[in-house]
Amino acid sequence: MPVHGPLFDELFSEILRIPVVDVHNHLNPEALAPRSIDDIVFYHYIVTELASSGMPWEELEGSRGVERLQRALRYIRRIRNTSTYWCLMGSLRDLYGFEGSYIDEKSWRLVAELVEKAVGDEARALRILRERVPVKKSILTIQPLEPLPKYDPQLFTGALRMDSLVPGMTPDSLRRLEEVTGVEVRDPDGLAEALQHLVKKFEGHVVAITFSIQPDDDFYGLAAPHSSVAPYIEALRRGRWIGVTGRRLLNSFAFEELVRIAGEKGLVVQMMLGVKRPLPGASPPDYALVVYRPEQVVNLGLLLARHPETRFDIIIADPLLNHQVSVIAKNYPNSYLSGYWWFSMYPEYISTYLRTRLQMLPYTKIHGFFSDAYVADWVYGKALLAKRELAHTLAVLVEKGYLDKGLALEIAEALLHRNAEELYRL
Numbered sequence: 039m040p041v042h043g044p045l046f047d048e049l050f051s052e053i054l055r056i057p058v059v060d061v062h063n064h065l066n067p068e069a070l071a072p073r074s075i076d077d078i079v080f081y082h083y084i085v086t087e088l089a090s091s092g093m094p095w096e097e098l099e100g101s102r103g104v105e106r107l108q109r110a111l112r113y114i115r116r117i118r119n120t121s122t123y124w125c126l127m128g129s130l131r132d133l134y135g136f137e138g139s140y141i142d143e144k145s146w147r148l149v150a151e152l153v154e155k156a157v158g159d160e161a162r163a164l165r166i167l168r169e170r171v172p173v174k175k176s177i178l179t180i181q182p183l184e185p186l187p188k189y190d191p192q193l194f195t196g197a198l199r200m201d202s203l204v205p206g207m208t209p210d211s212l213r214r215l216e217e218v219t220g221v222e223v224r225d226p227d228g229l230a231e232a233l234q235h236l237v238k239k240f241e242g243h244v245v246a247i248t249f250s251i252q253p254d255d256d257f258y259g260l261a262a263p264h265s266s267v268a269p270y271i272e273a274l275r276r277g278r279w280i281g282v283t284g285r286r287l288l289n290s291f292a293f294e295e296l297v298r299i300a301g302e303k304g305l306v307v308q309m310m311l312g313v314k315r316p317l318p319g320a321s322p323p324d325y326a327l328v329v330y331r332p333e334q335v336v337n338l339g340l341l342l343a344r345h346p347e348t349r350f351d352i353i354i355a356d357p358l359l360n361h362q363v364s365v366i367a368k369n370y371p372n373s374y375l376s377g378y379w380w381f382s383m384y385p386e387y388i389s390t391y392l393r394t395r396l397q398m399l400p401y402t403k404i405h406g407f408f409s410d411a412y413v414a415d416w417v418y419g420k421a422l423l424a425k426r427e428l429a430h431t432l433a434v435l436v437e438k439g440y441l442d443k444g445l446a447l448e449i450a451e452a453l454l455h456r457n458a459e460e461l462y463r464l
Contacts, residue, residue, distance in 0.1 A: 050429035059458035067189035070163035125419030197246035259337030262290035301348035312356030328356035406453030
């Protein structure tokens with residue numbers, strides 16, 4: 039099938055108008071607009087590509103704003119082929135009126151001037167989300183040990199990102215947990231009570247609890263008993279080393295408690311899989327690679343079987359996991375699949391994920407978008423890419439006779455917002 043054609047054009051035109059639910063992002067609801075050109079041109083996906091192209095880290099980190107852009111020009115030439123750069127140019131074209139083909143020696147000043155006019159313009163940023171993407175609901179990443187940001191509940195809700203506690207609990211984060219909840223944690227019962235109070239503190243503000251699971255983590259396949267955890271809680275409290283076994287058991291206990299709480303409160307558990315970080319020598323600022331182990335899939339199945347009433351939304355960065363998690367979602371009614379995380383946010387993998395999932399699963403189990411963005415402009419750029427690939431994938435399935443056009447558009451609506459609205463009870 040040709041890349042473009044009347045069917046693709048028709049589907050893409052319709053899909054561009056469909057609103058989205060953004061189930062994972064890093065937006066600050068109090069600062070949605072760029073604070074400088076760095077927030078637009080030097081989004082971390084782009085920075086990693088510039089570092090990979092040969093731009094010295096000292097140059098990337100040693101300057102900001104226009105000076106940084108000038109230093110980056112010779113390296114920006116080398117990433118004009120990447121999909122992230124395509125998203126950037128789409129945003130500059132559609133949101134700023136930039137008519138050039140590239141950011142180069144002739145155009146960088148104009149780009150800087152255009153972005154400068156948008157710096158701090160929160161009304162403009164809201165218009166991008168509400169009208170240009172458009173976004174029906176945006177699920178913010180909320181840090182559980184930090185104050186809740188001010189946000190518009192008509193547009194935003196939250197997901198509690200538990201990295202600082204699971205798998206990253208330290209003596210400092212344990213003390214902070216006690217401060218935030220007012221519960222002294224000296225034993226497993228105290229930890230369970232503190233976690234209960236922590237989630238309750240955000241009740242009405244969050245619809246999910248999020249865990250980023252490293253490839254070598256296996257704690258979520260366990261269900262550590264109280265007795266095995268007690269000595270490690272006391273040791274951690276005293277700042278002592280608890281070793282690999284202690285950390286594994288402590289993470290297992292805390293994780294199980296949080297999953298149980300999520301099930302009781304009707305919250306979704308987001309599981310982010312497939313990334314190992316930080317890894318020395320990998321391109322900054324990400325210092326990350328995609329990795330998975332087969333044991334992860336078995337552990338995931340055990341977890342889903344232990345908590346059949348809890349709903350899990352699985353997010354992956356490693357394409358090698360795509361078929362495995364699709365089979366998981368086919369076998370376990372309480373599992374769902376969302377988007378294209380990080381190193382999967384490229385046309386090849388977006389279309390592969392969509393084809394595999396649409397061929398294997400009820401379409402109500404698939405969510406077709408999240409932005410992973412830090413400012414409103416990048417929500418637009420990512421949505422443009424995701425919607426384009428969704429249109430391509432659906433056009434191919436219609437051309438091959440697997441779908442008709444009406445069903446294709448019904449699926450697009452479901453993947454972009456209806457499924458997430460139902461799963462997250464928005």
